[in-house]
Amino acid sequence: MVLPFSVMDWVAARRRPGSEDAMPLPNRNIPVSCRALAVFTLLVGLLFPASVLAQDSWVDNDDMLLFYEALVKIREQSIHPEQPKDMVRKAVRGYLQQLDAFSDYLTPEEYAAWKQARQGGYAGVGMDIFADPYGRIICLPFPGGPAYQAGVRYGDVLTFVGRRSVRGTAVRVVGSWIRGRPGGSVSITVSKPGGGVRGYTLSRRMVEFNEVALDQSGPLPRIRIYSFSSQTAEKLQHILQRLPKDQPRVLDLRGNTGGDLFAAMDAAAFFLPQGTVIVDIRSQGGTKRYSATNAPLDSAPLFVWQDALTASAAEVFLAALVENGRATSMGQTSFGKGVTQTMVELSDGSVMFVTNGALRTPGGAYYHTKGIEPMRELELPLGAPDSAFWNATLERSN
DSSP: OEESSOHHHHHHHHTSTTOOSOOOOOSOOEEOOHHHHHHHHHHHHHHSOHHHHHHSOGGGOHHHHHHHHHHHHHHHHOSSOOOHHHHHHHHHHHHHHHHOTTOEEEOHHHHHHHHHHTSTTOBBOSEEEEEOTTSOEEEEEOTTSHHHHHTOOTTOEEEEETTEEOTTOOHHHHHHHHOBSTTOEEEEEEEOTTSOEEEEEEEOBOOOOOSEEEEOSSSSOEEEEOOBOTTHHHHHHHHHHHSOTTSOEEEEOTTOOOBOHHHHHHHHHTTSOTTOEEEEEEETTEEEEEEOOSOOSOOSOEEEEEOTTOOTHHHHHHHHHHHTTSEEEEESOOOOOOEEEEEEEOTTSOEEEEEEEEEEOTTSOBOTTTOOOOSEEOOOOTTOOTHHHHHHHHHHHO
8 A cells, every 4th residue: 555645754744833734745655554554543543532533534643643653763763673563453452451450452363262262162171260460360160170170279370371371461362272172182380379380281171060059068058159141140040049038048259250240230139129229330421320120039148258359240249238238248358350341343353352431339439459358357368168168157147
């Protein structure tokens, strides 16, 4: 593609005194990579709303011209020149990642691999992974899954997948490295919380895992909610209908890193009177309140177990029950992910995950990066035995 003007001449002219108004473009040619311009245009869409772009093209915006000028000068002067598309993609990723820990960018190749790994026909190793505040990727193996059977334990820190280090890599990308065709295998390396490094070769297989499970082997019925999905409310309802109406019960949210926010709201509404506030979400368009819309399904005494990996949608569920006086919580301060993201696909096949909302508890607290403190603090490591939780629960129930 050849543009009928020199962008650098245009930049220089725009910055001369008295050149604020539109001016004729020099009649000279400069070869510009069509692909680079396409990716560059994506950044314009990220930094400027559509209303601005409708009024002014990017060549009329000094800030965007400065960015383009910088790209050209870097390529001219640097001893490590890169392709313009790679420079722009790194700029987008760097900008998003400095906003907060959950905004991110995936290249077309990373996004394609992530989508493919989530399709039917691909299998995992029975394990969730989650990035902690220090950027470490924490392993959350499901009981009975390939990872757990091989020896991976709750709280292990993932360091390598095969020979690839996970340091600085988006969790979504690491997940796509682990998943693959059923019957295959993947090698991982983990650091154990107590010290030591272990390697495992895990078989990929289709794992039927129930994210809501009832355990009646303890002193009280315990409902373990591993994550929130579109099926969580229905499964939880079936369990609640099987239990005695007045019997105290435990809702175990340890290691629940979130999932579907609206599924968490629906589940919380089972325990709250109609009209009770569940969560407020603040965005550019204002603040929207979500409340329970039906009569409660369950009125039995509740105890909620939480830990440092109780996060996101699980924290919404937790705060809705505790701050409305429906449950007693115990464990450790939760993770503190009090923001929501939207997924924005770009025209070159890449994708952005942009933080677009802040969550506020029924009590009016923004808990992002702070977490939600339990009513009863238990100083225990991740993956500690259930006995301490049961002791604290029984003390409160008597």
